[in-house]
Amino acid sequence: LLKNAYRLLLCSFLIFSGTASAQKWYSVPKKNNEKYFVHLAYGLGSAQWYSELKQTSIYDTQGGTIQTGDIKFRAKNSSSFYDLGVLFPTGNYRFGLGMCFEKFFLTQITLQNSVQQSNGGTGIIFDESFRFDKIYMQFEVPFWPEARSKYSLNANMNLGFFSFNNVDRINLFGSDALASSTFINISPIADVTIFPGVSLFLRPACEFKNFKNQAVDSYGQVNHRIVTYSIMIGLRYDPSVVDELK
Secondary structure, eight states: OOOHHHHHHHHHHHHHHHHHHHSOOOOSSOOOGGGGEEEEEEEEEEEEEEEEEEEEEEEOOSSSSEEEEEEEEEEEEEEEEEEEEEEETTEEEEEEEEEEOOOEEEEEEEOOOOSSTTTTTTEEEEEEEEEEEEEEHHHHHEEEETTTEEEEEEEEEEEEEEEEEESTTTTTSSSSOOOOOEEEEEEEEEEEEETTTTEEEEEEEEEEEEEEEOSSTTEEEEEEEEEEEEEEEEEEEEOOOOTTOO
16 A cells, blocks of 8 residues: 555656646746645654553563563654655645655653553663654645745645554564554744745644554554654755746
8 A cells, every 4th residue: 555655656746847847937936825845854853652552462672571461551762754745736725745754763661550550650671663654645834825935934734644664573563464554743834945946944743643453462452652743854846946047
């Protein structure tokens, strides 16, 4: 499913570039609601996990059982990611697609006490790194859509799904079966034009991920709810802009 989504996104990039470059635009600054965008960005984040494993086990790096049964744990970790996407103007809004490759670095989990889940818990070293490959639809609202300025402020929302890769520990994300995984994030985006058609942007975001999958045990289940706060910096390129100095 992800492979088909990536192919769709690649086709969108090609169609987008051809359509935008084929159109004739005036050399005066474009209105915010007329801008096309291709973006490439890098970001850093911090995530909090609220996880529950039912009728199954968590394991150490050698495959030994740490705990079995109904398990709840909390965790915090850092992340880094690369993000790529396209946006098309429609009226005073923009719609598009994107993909993101997010690397997680998990160092410790806290097993929750069943009586005092918020205060009690046992910390366990849990060195693990892995990657989420995300594909999403995006919706953006430019503030002051009629303005012609090198500065702009926008509100953006991403909605999509993700897969997991490069996981070493057994059962952290369950079996290899197709999992139910969705995410949504919302953020402001501020950008400034640094060259004709090229903008530098900054995007702080809050994201919620929901993951459910069958455990490696026949009747077990793995559930993760992950809240991530991140900051992204990158470039936006509008291929429809004509530089009158060239």
